[in-house]
Amino acid sequence: xxxxxxRFMLLLIAPAALLLLLFQVVPIAIGANASFRNWALYNPKxxxxxxxxxxxxxxDPAFLYVVLPNTFLFMVLSVxxxxxxxxxxxLLLNRPFHGQKLVQTVLLVPLMVAPVVxxxxxxxxxxxxxxxxxxxxxxxxxxxxxxxxxxWSAFGIILLTDIWLxxxxxxxxxxxxxxxxxxxxxxxxxxxxxxxxxxxxxxxxPMLRPVxxxxxxxxxxxxxxxxxxVWTLTGGGPGRSTELFSLYAYVHAFLNxxxxxxxxxxxxxxxxxxxxxxxxxxxxxRIAKA
Amino acid sequence: xxxxxxxxxxxxxxxxxxxxxxxxxxxxxxxxFAFPVLWLMLTSVRPESGVYYVHRGTEFTLGxxxxxxxxxxxxxxxxxxxxxxxxxxxxxxxxxxxSGYMLSRFTGPASRIWFGTIYxxxxxxxxxxxxxxxxxxxSWGIYDTYLGLLLPHVAVHICFFSWLxxxxxxxxxxxxxxxxxxxxxxxxxxFVRVAIPSALPAISALAVxxxxxxxxxxxxxxxxxxxxVPMITVVMAQFVTEMGxxxxxxxxxxVMALGPAFLLALFGQxxxxxxxRI
Numbered sequence: 268x269x270x271x272x273x274r275f276m277l278l279l280i281a282p283a284a285l286l287l288l289l290f291q292v293v294p295i296a297i298g299a300n301a302s303f304r305n306w307a308l309y310n311p312k313x314x315x316x317x318x319x320x321x322x323x324x325x326x327d328p329a330f331l332y333v334v335l336p337n338t339f340l341f342m343v344l345s346v347x348x349x350x351x352x353x354x355x356x357x358l359l360l361n362r363p364f365h366g367q368k369l370v371q372t373v374l375l376v377p378l379m380v381a382p383v384v385x386x387x388x389x390x391x392x393x394x395x396x397x398x399x400x401x402x403x404x405x406x407x408x409x410x411x412x413x414x415x416x417x418x419w420s421a422f423g424i425i426l427l428t429d430i431w432l433x434x435x436x437x438x439x440x441x442x443x444x445x446x447x448x449x450x451x452x453x454x455x456x457x458x459x460x461x462x463x464x465x466x467x468x469x470x471x472x473p474m475l476r477p478v479x480x481x482x483x484x485x486x487x488x489x490x491x492x493x494x495x496x497v498w499t500l501t502g503g504g505p506g507r508s509t510e511l512f513s514l515y516a517y518v519h520a521f522l523n524x525x526x527x528x529x530x531x532x533x534x535x536x537x538x539x540x541x542x543x544x545x546x547x548x549x550x551x552x553r554i555a556k557a
Numbered sequence: 558x559x560x561x562x563x564x565x566x567x568x569x570x571x572x573x574x575x576x577x578x579x580x581x582x583x584x585x586x587x588x589x590f591a592f593p594v595l596w597l598m599l600t601s602v603r604p605e606s607g608v609y610y611v612h613r614g615t616e617f618t619l620g621x622x623x624x625x626x627x628x629x630x631x632x633x634x635x636x637x638x639x640x641x642x643x644x645x646x647x648x649x650x651x652x653x654x655x656s657g658y659m660l661s662r663f664t665g666p667a668s669r670i671w672f673g674t675i676y677x678x679x680x681x682x683x684x685x686x687x688x689x690x691x692x693x694x695x696s697w698g699i700y701d702t703y704l705g706l707l708l709p710h711v712a713v714h715i716c717f718f719s720w721l722x723x724x725x726x727x728x729x730x731x732x733x734x735x736x737x738x739x740x741x742x743x744x745x746x747x748f749v750r751v752a753i754p755s756a757l758p759a760i761s762a763l764a765v766x767x768x769x770x771x772x773x774x775x776x777x778x779x780x781x782x783x784x785x786v787p788m789i790t791v792v793m794a795q796f797v798t799e800m801g802x803x804x805x806x807x808x809x810x811x812v813m814a815l816g817p818a819f820l821l822a823l824f825g826q827x828x829x830x831x832x833x834r835i
Contacts, residue, residue: 275744279659280671282652283715290712291678291686298689356586373587375826376594379818381773383790384811387797388593391600391804397609399596439830492682495775499794513684520688533685544680
């Protein structure tokens with residue numbers, strides 16, 4: 268039926284495709300089915316309710332006015348922050364100096380830290396009674412803050428933790444990108460006496476653009492689904508004011524034990540990120556071809 | 558990128574003060590990235606009574622580690638996490654190296670469709686498929702078992718790692734494989750004996766990353782395991798809510814959870830950096 272080459276191609280992807288089918292496609296289909304039903308533990312019949320759960324999620328003020336804005340704000344700020352800091356550090360590490368290896372190793376520390384551990388550390392540092400941050404503030408005569416029980420300071424700390432965690436990714440990939448750039452244009456610019464800023468703006472940045480765009484796409488999609496640091500740092504609180512989309516779905520499915528509504532939320536979030544993902548892919552494609 | 562020219566920020570300062578400023582900035586950056594971890598380590602060697610003034614006390618103890626290690630559940634969680642991470646790395650690589658090779662070496666509709674599938678499933682938020690996976694693993698009888706956690710972990714890496722692997726193989730000239738095939742090697746022979754050995758640096762980088770990702774993973778472990786297969790990240794997160802005041806023990810557990818990742822990253826750093834450069 269297939270030629271020798273087709274058989275070889277199929278064999279190469281068969282194990283991956285099978286796993287993908289069993290552990291992603293099947294669960295997503297089951298989740299979609301659950302999202303149309305009253306799939307709660309106390310209802311063994313799992314009555315068909317059509318789009319009711321979707322309607323409930325979309326008309327939920329908590330989802331519309333807290334969870335979605337939080338998620339998008341978090342995605343944009345976290346990616347921008349990590350990109351700016353990561354790029355600055357990559358540029359720094361790209362020039363030789365004494366102790367460069369050591370600095371590079373230190374900068375990679377967050378990469379090894381589990382998000383849960385990072386959240387625990389940060390929670391301890393910002394503890395309102397015994398945390399080091401408040402201790403320092405009080406030592407210099409300022410008032411300590413109950414950081415994690417105020418909405419925007421809690422959100423800021425989550426954001427900071429995320430940027431701390433993911434900056435090394437950007438640094439690593441951008442540094443690899445920088446080191447693979449051709450040397451001649453930079454030598455020419457140096458001979459012409461171009462300023463450092465203009466070299467960065469008109470040489471480094473445009474040549475690095477494909478790497479930057481790929482990093483941003485990967486990170487943006489991951490930032491949208493952030494769960495662990497928020498769960499460990501604030502659990503979505505105070506109240507529900509720092510809930511992100513993944514937490515919203517988890518809370519409805521496993522704490523309120525309403526799997527139907529949780530699945531509907533998960534699918535709505537999935538569709539949103541799919542649209543963003545496809546749009547970003549188009550962008551990458553255009554930039555890569557340009 | 559050779560920077561032969563003097564940088565033109567702060568041009569009027571003498572060179573020693575520019576150097577000092579540079580060193581100061583570097584130290585500040587390093588401190589910002591290392592401080593939380595150092596603080597955690599410091600907390601982990603403070604006695605219970607010293608936790609509330611970590612920065613002042615002079616008493617140090619390793620008792621926290623001993624106390625944590627007396628807890629069977631935590632020890633079991635460490636062993637489980639190590640086992641799952643190692644197995645997931647082996648199986649993920651087996652599956653994704655071949656899938657990435659296919660994406661890199663073949664063009665045409667099959668390759669395009671597979672790439673599209675991978676990209677789309679890479680975008681799907683974990684929660685959207687882990688949530689129903691809870692019911693799937695329960696109905697297959699593998700909920701809260703090694704298998705029920707291992708297979709989803711292998712599945713989660715397929716998309717991203719196939720994509721990375723494709724990039725790695727794209728950077729390797731296929732002419733060696735053609736030469737091997739002309740000399741009588743089969744396609745499989747060319748893949749296993751020629752392509753894989755030349756991709757070894759990239760594969761080692763991927764192995765390090767895969768092990769770290771699985772060891773650090775939380776959401777899957779939270780949803781797909783119960784009491785029978787405790788994983789270290791979940792145990793720690795429960796620690797925070799249940800034993801919120803015993804920060805010395807929590808810090809000791811967290812430091813131990815960092816240990817293997819640090820060792821791996823320290824020895825694997827050069828592979829990761831070299832691998833990602835291809």
